[in-house]
Amino acid sequence: MGEQKSDVLQGTLDLMVLKTLETMGPLHGYGIARRIEQVSGNALTLSQGTIYPALLRLEQRGWIRSEWGTSEMNRRAKFYSLTRIGRKKIEDETENWERVSATMARILAPGS
Amino acid sequence: MDWMRTLLGRIRSVFRSRRLDADLDEELKAHIEFAIAENLEQGMSAEEARTSALRGFGGVTQIREAYRVQRGMPWLQMAARNIRIAIRQLRSSPGFAITAILTLALGIGATSAVFSIVDGVLLRPLRFANPSRLVTLGDQVSGGHMGENGDPGWVTAPEVVSYQGITRSFESLGGYTNVSYELSGIGQPFQIAAARMTPSVFSVLGVAPLMGRVFTPEEDTKKAQVAVLSYATWKTRFNANPQVIGTKIDLNQSPYIVVGVMPRNFEFPIDAGCELWVPMSFSAGELAPEAETNWDFLMVGRLKPSSTMAQAQDDAQRVAAQTMHDYPPDLSTVRIRPVVYPLHEITVMQARPLLQMLFLAVVVVLLIACVNLAGLLLVRAISRQRETAVRLALGASICTLLGQTILESLIISVSGGVLGIGLAAVAIAIGKDYLPANLPLTSQIALNWTVAVFALLLALVTGVLCGLAPGFAALRTNVNASLKNGVRRGSASGAHVRLRSALVVAEIAIALILLCASGLLMRSYLNMSHVDLGFQPDRVTTAAYALLQKGYPTQARVDAFNNQLLLRLSQLPGVQSVGLTSSLPTMNDCCMAFTADGFVNPRGPGWTPAAYSQVIGDFFTAMRVPLVRGRYFTDDDNANSQLVVIVNHEFAEHYWPNQNPIGKRMHIGPPKRRAPWMTVVGEVADVKVYVPDAGATAEFYQPAAQLDKDYGGPFSANDIFGSSEHVVVRSALPPEQMENSVRAVVRSIDPQLPLTQVQTMEQVVSQSEAPRRFNTIIVSSFGLAAVLLAVLGIYSVIAFSVASRIEEMAIRMALGSRRADIVRLILSSGLKLAAVGAFLGLAGATAASSVLRPFLFHVSPFDPLVIALTGMAVFALALAASALPAFRAASVDPMQALREQ
Numbered sequence A: 001m002g003e004q005k006s007d008v009l010q011g012t013l014d015l016m017v018l019k020t021l022e023t024m025g026p027l028h029g030y031g032i033a034r035r036i037e038q039v040s041g042n043a044l045t046l047s048q049g050t051i052y053p054a055l056l057r058l059e060q061r062g063w064i065r066s067e068w069g070t071s072e073m074n075r076r077a078k079f080y081s082l083t084r085i086g087r088k089k090i091e092d093e094t095e096n097w098e099r100v101s102a103t104m105a106r107i108l109a110p111g112s
Numbered sequence B: 001m002d003w004m005r006t007l008l009g010r011i012r013s014v015f016r017s018r019r020l021d022a023d024l025d026e027e028l029k030a031h032i033e034f035a036i037a038e039n040l041e042q043g044m045s046a047e048e049a050r051t052s053a054l055r056g057f058g059g060v061t062q063i064r065e066a067y068r069v070q071r072g073m074p075w076l077q078m079a080a081r082n083i084r085i086a087i088r089q090l091r092s093s094p095g096f097a098i099t100a101i102l103t104l105a106l107g108i109g110a111t112s113a114v115f116s117i118v119d120g121v122l123l124r125p126l127r128f129a130n131p132s133r134l135v136t137l138g139d140q141v142s143g144g145h146m147g148e149n150g151d152p153g154w155v156t157a158p159e160v161v162s163y164q165g166i167t168r169s170f171e172s173l174g175g176y177t178n179v180s181y182e183l184s185g186i187g188q189p190f191q192i193a194a195a196r197m198t199p200s201v202f203s204v205l206g207v208a209p210l211m212g213r214v215f216t217p218e219e220d221t222k223k224a225q226v227a228v229l230s231y232a233t234w235k236t237r238f239n240a241n242p243q244v245i246g247t248k249i250d251l252n253q254s255p256y257i258v259v260g261v262m263p264r265n266f267e268f269p270i271d272a273g274c275e276l277w278v279p280m281s282f283s284a285g286e287l288a289p290e291a292e293t294n295w296d297f298l299m300v301g302r303l304k305p306s307s308t309m310a311q312a313q314d315d316a317q318r319v320a321a322q323t324m325h326d327y328p329p330d331l332s333t334v335r336i337r338p339v340v341y342p343l344h345e346i347t348v349m350q351a352r353p354l355l356q357m358l359f360l361a362v363v364v365v366l367l368i369a370c371v372n373l374a375g376l377l378l379v380r381a382i383s384r385q386r387e388t389a390v391r392l393a394l395g396a397s398i399c400t401l402l403g404q405t406i407l408e409s410l411i412i413s414v415s416g417g418v419l420g421i422g423l424a425a426v427a428i429a430i431g432k433d434y435l436p437a438n439l440p441l442t443s444q445i446a447l448n449w450t451v452a453v454f455a456l457l458l459a460l461v462t463g464v465l466c467g468l469a470p471g472f473a474a475l476r477t478n479v480n481a482s483l484k485n486g487v488r489r490g491s492a493s494g495a496h497v498r499l500r501s502a503l504v505v506a507e508i509a510i511a512l513i514l515l516c517a518s519g520l521l522m523r524s525y526l527n528m529s530h531v532d533l534g535f536q537p538d539r540v541t542t543a544a545y546a547l548l549q550k551g552y553p554t555q556a557r558v559d560a561f562n563n564q565l566l567l568r569l570s571q572l573p574g575v576q577s578v579g580l581t582s583s584l585p586t587m588n589d590c591c592m593a594f595t596a597d598g599f600v601n602p603r604g605p606g607w608t609p610a611a612y613s614q615v616i617g618d619f620f621t622a623m624r625v626p627l628v629r630g631r632y633f634t635d636d637d638n639a640n641s642q643l644v645v646i647v648n649h650e651f652a653e654h655y656w657p658n659q660n661p662i663g664k665r666m667h668i669g670p671p672k673r674r675a676p677w678m679t680v681v682g683e684v685a686d687v688k689v690y691v692p693d694a695g696a697t698a699e700f701y702q703p704a705a706q707l708d709k710d711y712g713g714p715f716s717a718n719d720i721f722g723s724s725e726h727v728v729v730r731s732a733l734p735p736e737q738m739e740n741s742v743r744a745v746v747r748s749i750d751p752q753l754p755l756t757q758v759q760t761m762e763q764v765v766s767q768s769e770a771p772r773r774f775n776t777i778i779v780s781s782f783g784l785a786a787v788l789l790a791v792l793g794i795y796s797v798i799a800f801s802v803a804s805r806i807e808e809m810a811i812r813m814a815l816g817s818r819r820a821d822i823v824r825l826i827l828s829s830g831l832k833l834a835a836v837g838a839f840l841g842l843a844g845a846t847a848a849s850s851v852l853r854p855f856l857f858h859v860s861p862f863d864p865l866v867i868a869l870t871g872m873a874v875f876a877l878a879l880a881a882s883a884l885p886a887f888r889a890a891s892v893d894p895m896q897a898l899r900e901q
Helices: A010-024 A029-039 A048-061 A084-108 B002-015 B017-041 B046-057 B060-071 B074-092 B094-123 B157-163 B200-205 B217-221 B231-236 B289-293 B309-325 B343-348 B352-383 B385-393 B398-434 B449-475 B479-484 B494-529 B555-570 B619-623 B649-655 B704-711 B735-749 B761-768 B770-804 B806-814 B819-855 B864-890 B894-900
Strands: A064-070 A076-082 B134-141 B170-184 B190-197 B226-229 B248-251 B254-261 B276-279 B298-303 B336-342 B540-546 B575-581 B591-596 B609-617 B627-630 B644-648 B665-668 B678-684 B699-703 B724-731 B756-760
Touching (some): A010 A029, A010 A048, A010 A084, A029 A048, A029 A076, A048 A064, A048 B017, A048 B060, A076 A084, B002 B017, B017 B046, B017 B060, B046 B060, B074 B094, B094 B352, B094 B398, B094 B449, B094 B770, B134 B309, B157 B170, B157 B309, B170 B200, B226 B231, B298 B309, B336 B343, B352 B449, B352 B494, B352 B770, B352 B819, B398 B449, B449 B494, B494 B819, B494 B864, B540 B735, B540 B761, B555 B575, B555 B609, B555 B704, B575 B619, B609 B704, B619 B724, B644 B649, B649 B678, B665 B704, B724 B735, B761 B770, B770 B819, B770 B864, B806 B894, B819 B864
Parallel strands (some): B609 B699, B644 B678
Antiparallel strands (some): B134 B298, B134 B336, B170 B248, B170 B298, B540 B756, B575 B609, B575 B724
16 A cells, blocks of 8 residues: 655666756756656656766766756755757757666567 | 776875864764753753763764774775784884895895896897897808807908898898007007998987088098997097088098097997097999909898898898809819897807806895895794794784784885895996906996886885795784793794794705805816916016007018017016017907818818917017927017918818828918918917817917018008017016016107007906806805805704703703713704705706806716715705704703703
């Protein structure tokens, strides 16, 4: 009973972050984590902290950039936004993910 | 592209880690605050909000760690941390660190120094364009030994011309010969070494001049008097004058014009020290048919890219066949065979075995040093066994531990390597002057990048290998046993002891091999110094002088000087006899062809050479060369009397076997030359012509006054004999005192004449023994170093085993053992190691004997005396090394020791 807790693979977390930023625009780490939780309907539980290594990874690759800003509550926080490269990568990664999940579906379908 | 950006980001963040840490902290704090705010909004209490926020976040420390791993270069930072830890541990035991680093520094330094010699002489290509295509071309003449054993073979002047016509396999060919000129016109006149070359030699070598140009073929044919200077000569004698092109100089009183300067490091012929080069400009006499048997020239050539040496030899053989076809009937039985050798190979051929042996010897020393270091590290690991056990219990992986021991060992070895490079640099700078004179290409020996990289590689390899020993100890650590053990220090398990003993046995074996080699070489050297030289060098002073044409333009002037010199020297108090000679024994390097009346060469008719010299005055009496038959020269043997010659015993035995040589005749040059016959009037004992450890050489002596007649022309009036001589003075006074008197006498006749090489005859002989002395000293030094290191190894093994068995010794003594028994126990363990090591060492020495054979003189590689002495020495040293720990063990107070345990 309760939500299905499942581990989230590294690559898929990256894609979720990118998608969130695409939809929501620039956002800080907490905001991204909460948004992902909400969109998944709380079916996914990830320790919110795991978002930070992922954000660093994406920033190192140059897919997102970060800058310090002020939140609605006048608190200093780091905001992340997509770069041009990141925007392009969303398409590639989405395509990748769809291909993988289609293959998995075929393999797991009964009678295959 | 992504990975590159990531890598750059990682590198950058290594330097800003503190700032970035602060940033992350702030970011995480903000995250928590946002979460708390949201929870409060949802109606939780402050306490609940905080707990829920933290729980939702996950483990903060783990996130921080994961972030840092993602951010920086973790393995690099971990390696840096390990290095810092290892350095700190080394600093805490400075004695061990210094010993270890010094041991390796000496080993690596010595090996690098020897390697720099090997690199400079054997490995580095010659400093010409594309040197692998350079070859020598020369003749092997039937009946002689030209063109064999490191001699490239000589050619005659007509052959220089005919061989240069080979265009099929050679890109270009040139001929050259060494000459000596009196250089004047720029300050003090000087005798210099020079070379006559055909202009094609410059194109063969492919080196362009630094300034000006080289001479052209037209200048060679027209016998233009032009010269090209060497860089060193330009720098020293011409003060690096930038306007030197066009300067007029005099060579042997003949004007020449400087047309070019060669670049630095251009040296040809190799190791000849030529100061300048002039065109070959063959004279009519040199190309005349009579000169067909003067093999006085050398050739060097560049092969075409597609040609092989065999093809070149075939092409040359065709030319040689034509030459032989054109021989006059007198020479019809002489056969010549051209040989082609790679230039570099023929230059270093004789030195190669020596350098290989040196390198092996020094590698042996390095091996022993490494084994010592491995033993030291092993002891250290054993004493840290408890700490290792704890770390293993806490979850450290074997790889980590192994990595750390290897890292510690690498730090020692790399420090040792860097220090070793410094030591090698010093050794090379100092030792270069003491290298034997017959070692080729010594100018190329230097500490360069190759040697430095070699040293560092050596350091890395030794570090890793030596680090494996304590790693092995860590692997074998029985965690339970070590932690349970009440002993504060680690004690050696059976496996550790066996490993250390094996290391020491190896050390002893290797040291014994080297010690044996040293002993054999020393015996050879002693044998050489007791060789019968054929004369007595004691109480003989020698000096050399060269009468330059400027002051002595005629034969009469030269003769007057020589006679005055002999007269005044013989009048000095204490002088017993005085003579002059053209070349001193053990320093001779000339050979002359001759014909002996009644001798038929079994190798087929051809060129018979012998050593020769011209003497004036009482040379034989001064040198105390025993007279076997006949008489010495007297003053009556002059230009107007019968032409006489004295031969040595070897000459007489070889050319007139079992006959009385007195009265036999011989003449200079081949039969066809028809030089006047000289009659043998005396036979003397064999004098060592070259080095004392060479066999006997046939030699003949001529009175200098008769030289003109002996050669029988064609010589012009300008050729003067007796102008360059060695003085030989035997006196009752010590020769060192005589040196000043001789100088004074020469000054009294001609104050301007420089007297060179003033030394005793014993010093001259010693110089000729220098190459063998060099080998012996170097190998013996290495042997000594090896033995010292091995003794150190034995000592440390025995001492350590004794220290770890204190308890056992104390119990033994408490139970009634006498001190003497304890001592005997420990000594016998040391001797056992020595015995096994000695046995292995002797086996190794037998295997290595073939390497040593070429260097031995009248000693067999299995000489029983040397082997026995070496074995005894090893046992004595093992005994001495074990004695100190043994006595220390025996003097332990059993009650005290047991209480301490």
